[in-house]
Amino acid sequence: MNSGFRSAEEAKQDHIARMGLDLGSVYDALWQQVAWVHAKWSDYVVLFGTSESRVKLLNEASPAFFRHAQDSIWESVLLHITRLTDPPATGGKQNLTV
Secondary structure, X not given: OOOOOOOHHHHHHHHHHHHOHHHHHHHHHHHXXXXXXXHHHHHXXXXXXXXXXXXXXXXXXXXXXXXXXXXXXXXXXXXXXXXXXXXXXXXXXXXXXX
């Protein structure tokens, strides 16, 4: 039974099969990074962007912890997006970028 989900390695092999080794490998690496930043953003939205009552509950339960979690996830998402939009090379080093 096919659940519609593939492992990262299965996705990579499919990308390479469809696009060739060079392009498929780069596409897959970018695809994995975009998927990861999307997952982080989804977590952020579920915790802090869904309802005021949820934020109130989090603040009542442990305000300092959830403030730290909110700031950490937010910064992680921003840094991840920034890395994905870096120039193609920095200081002689190649970057994986869109």
